[in-house]
Amino acid sequence: MGLRAAQYAAAAVALGLPAFMLYGGRVFGGQPPRWARPALGASAAALALLATAALALQTGVMAGALDQALNPEALGFVVGGTALGAAYAVRIAAGLLLLLAVLTLRPGRGLWLVSLSLGLVVAASFAWTGHGAATEGLGHGLHLASDIAHAVTALIWLGAVFSFVAMATRRIETDAAAKTELARALGGFARVGTLCVAVLLVTGLINSFYLVGMEGGFSLNETPYGRLLAVKLAAFAAMLGLAALHRFRSTPTLERGQGGLGGLRLSLGAELALGLLILALVGAMGMLAPPASL
Known part of the structure; x- marks a missing residue:
């Protein structure tokens, strides 16, 4: 794991x-x-x-x-x-x-x-x-393709967050050009980030259909896989909240040259930590039988 x-x-x-x-x-x-x-x-x-x-x-x-x-x-x-x-x-x-x-x-x-x-x-x-490759029947191709798209999109998002953290942790408190560079990078990620969220939501629903099923969604706490999935969804929701904070509050503030970087560094670090938590959860979930297979 x-x-x-x-x-x-x-x-x-x-x-x-x-x-x-x-x-x-x-x-x-x-x-x-x-x-x-x-x-x-x-x-x-x-x-x-x-x-x-x-x-x-x-x-x-x-x-x-x-x-x-x-x-x-x-x-x-x-x-x-x-x-x-x-x-x-x-x-x-x-x-x-x-x-x-x-x-x-x-x-x-x-x-x-x-x-x-x-x-x-x-x-x-x-x-x-993963579980997508193990799906049999007509849904094999769709589930596998969805699993691949989900993994690619998640890693692209986390790679961007890593880049923002690397930019924000430099000593740029007094460097106006570097602050502007970070603000532009955060703003430029808006469209890509929105696309990532859309793909993750769609592929997540497809994967859940095959792994959890319609009825399993109402009883996630009854299996180890379901409980980890619930934690993963909560962490994902928290990442969405932080991403929205960066887009609609932190970035405009930084573009206006107002405020320091302490809060932004903290929120970016929290987003990266949540992403790493999700990766750990995915590693554990890959070793468990999903509810739909029980």
Whole structure:
């Protein structure tokens, strides 16, 4: 559970950061911020290491002995014979390719496009081994596509929040240009953020239809999965509230040059913390049977 949640967090930066640089990078005046490249490289390395650890652990569990975790034959069986092992291998390869791109390409559109492509593959790999992939019958394709879209959108949103936190935690209290840059970035995310919320709501409803069912929605507290889902929905609602606060209050105030950054830093940090909580909940929910399957 912990390794899966940590992989989600690394993927949020690996996918969300280059996406942010592509749709919102103009606020930096064509000069990417210094923190972008190291953050992207760190996420790539973390993703490769975490996926490797998860693959080794899964191999040891399937082999019945942890000392077999690095056995080449056992690893080959897990990677070639199971969807989960193949997904881990894809994440390891994507992480290493992303790290190579960060080390060899200059920060700019080319690096962001390569990184975005690899991040999309990583995001999709989570759905390949999730509940959506296990759905049988006519709904398989729709549920899997919805699961992939949900994961991609969530990681893009969290990647943007990470970027805002990185911008806000710099010492810019007395730097008017940097404050304006942050205000423009927050304002520029409005349309993308609205689209993210719409996609998350629609795909969330589709996924809930398959995993919870019509009747299960009225009895979420009766199963462990349902209780975690209820907490996830509450955390998502809180993130929506903070996002609305940033859009309709913090951003206009910052654009007018009024107030400090203390409150904004706190609310952005809270939004990021809620996002990480949701990733931890998703990691736990992926190991539980949904109400519709009981």
